[in-house]
Amino acid sequence: MTMDFAELIKEVPKAELHLHIEGTLEPELMMQLAKRNGIRIPYTSVEEIRQAYEFTDLQSFLDIYYAGAAVLQTQQDFHDLTYAYLERAAADNVRHVEIFFDPQTHTERGIEFITVLDGIHGALEAGKAQLGITFRLIMCFLRHLSADEAMATLDSALPHKSRLHAVGLDSSEVGNPPSKFTGVFDRARDAGLLTVAHAGEEGPPEYIREALDLLRVARIDHGVRCLEDSALVERLVVEQIPLTVCPLSNVKLRVFDTLEQHNLRTLLDAGLCVTVNSDDPAYFGGYIGDNFLQVQQALGLDASRLQTLARNAFTASFLPQDDIARHISAVDAVFDSA
Numbered sequence: 080m081t082m083d084f085a086e087l088i089k090e091v092p093k094a095e096l097h098l099h100i101e102g103t104l105e106p107e108l109m110m111q112l113a114k115r116n117g118i119r120i121p122y123t124s125v126e127e128i129r130q131a132y133e134f135t136d137l138q139s140f141l142d143i144y145y146a147g148a149a150v151l152q153t154q155q156d157f158h159d160l161t162y163a164y165l166e167r168a169a170a171d172n173v174r175h176v177e178i179f180f181d182p183q184t185h186t187e188r189g190i191e192f193i194t195v196l197d198g199i200h201g202a203l204e205a206g207k208a209q210l211g212i213t214f215r216l217i218m219c220f221l222r223h224l225s226a227d228e229a230m231a232t233l234d235s236a237l238p239h240k241s242r243l244h245a246v247g248l249d250s251s252e253v254g255n256p257p258s259k260f261t262g263v264f265d266r267a268r269d270a271g272l273l274t275v276a277h278a279g280e281e282g283p284p285e286y287i288r289e290a291l292d293l294l295r296v297a298r299i300d301h302g303v304r305c306l307e308d309s310a311l312v313e314r315l316v317v318e319q320i321p322l323t324v325c326p327l328s329n330v331k332l333r334v335f336d337t338l339e340q341h342n343l344r345t346l347l348d349a350g351l352c353v354t355v356n357s358d359d360p361a362y363f364g365g366y367i368g369d370n371f372l373q374v375q376q377a378l379g380l381d382a383s384r385l386q387t388l389a390r391n392a393f394t395a396s397f398l399p400q401d402d403i404a405r406h407i408s409a410v411d412a413v414f415d416s417a
C-alpha cells in the first residue's frame with residue numbers, strides 16, 4: 080500500500096451524520112462573539128476556555144456547553160458558526176453533512192427561532208454553493224425539558240419544515256427516556272419529518288428499543304451500549320439501523336476510559352452499520368478526520384474496515400439512492416488506488 084492510513088483517511092470522501100452545530104463553537108470564536116455582542120463569559124482567554132474542558136460525564140459537559148452558547152445572539156453569529164464548521168469539514172474532505180441544532184438552547188435565552196434557523200440554514204446554502212457540501216438539517220429537542228416545551232418548539236418549527244429534514248433528541252439522557260417524547264415525535268412524523276434520537280450513550284439498551292419502537296427512528300445516535308443486549312444487537316443488524324458513533328466524544332465524556340477500550344471495532348465486526356462522527360468537535364478535541372485517525376490507530380482498524388465505515392456514512396445518510404451510489408463509488412475509488 081503506497082498511501083498510509085493518515086493519507087487514506089484524509090483523502091476519502093466523508094459524510095458526517097452526528098454533529099451539533101453549537102458544539103463547533105471554537106474558543107477563538109466564543110471570545111470574538113462575546114466581545115462583538117458585549118456578553119460576559121467566565122473566561123479571560125482562549126487558553127482558559129480550553130482548560131475548562133475537562134469532563135467527568137455527559138452532564139458536566141452540557142453545563143459548560145450551554146453556558147458557552149450564550150455568546151450566540153444574531154443571525155450573523157449563527158451563520159459564522161456554521162460556515163466556520165463547513166470550512167473545517169471541507170478540509171477533511173467531508174462531502175455531505177446532516178447537522179443538529181438545538182433551538183431551545185437559544186429560545187430559552189430570548190433568541191427568536193427564526194434568527195437561529197435563518198443563520199444556520201443560510202450558511203449551509205452558502206457552503207453548498209461555495210464548498211460543494213450538501214446538507215440536511217435536523218432539529219433536536221432538549222430531553223431534560225418537558226414534552227410540552229418540545230411540542231411548542233415543534234409548533235414554531237413546522238411553518239419552516241421545508242428547511243428541516245428530521246427531528247432528533249439530545250441532552251441529558253438518563254432519566255429522560257425516549258417514551259417521554261412519543262407524542263412529539265408522532266406529530267413530527269405526521270408532518271413528514273424523519274426521526275433520529277440519541278440513545279445508549281449513557282442510557283441503557285432499553286432506551287434504544289424505545290427510540291426504535293416509539294419514536295420510529297431511522298438512526299440511533301451513539302448506541303454504543305447496545306452490546307449489553309444481544310437480542311437488540313441482532314435486531315439492529317437485521318434491520319441495518321445505523322449507529323452514529325463518536326469515538327473522541329465517548330472518551331472525553333468517560334463512556335469509555337480510553338480509545339483503546341472503545342467498542343467501535345466490536346460493533347463493526349458484529350455487522351452493525353457503524354459510522355464515525357465528531358459530535359461536538361470544539362469541546363472534544365477533534366473533527367471527523369481526527370476521530371477516524373485516532374480510532375484507526377487505537378483499535379488497529381485495517382483498510383477494509385475503514386472502507387466499510389466510510390461507505391456506511393453515505394448509506395446511512397438521508398441522501399437519495401443515486402447520490403449515495405455516486406459517493407460510495409468515490410469512496411471505493413480512493414481505496415482501490417491506495
Ligand code: ADE
Nearest residue numbers: 099249250251277358359
Ligand atoms: N448535546 C450535544 N452533545 C451531546 C451528546 N453527546 N449527548 C447528548 N446531548 C448532546
Ligand code: ZN
Nearest residue numbers: 099249277358
Ligand atoms: Zn450528540
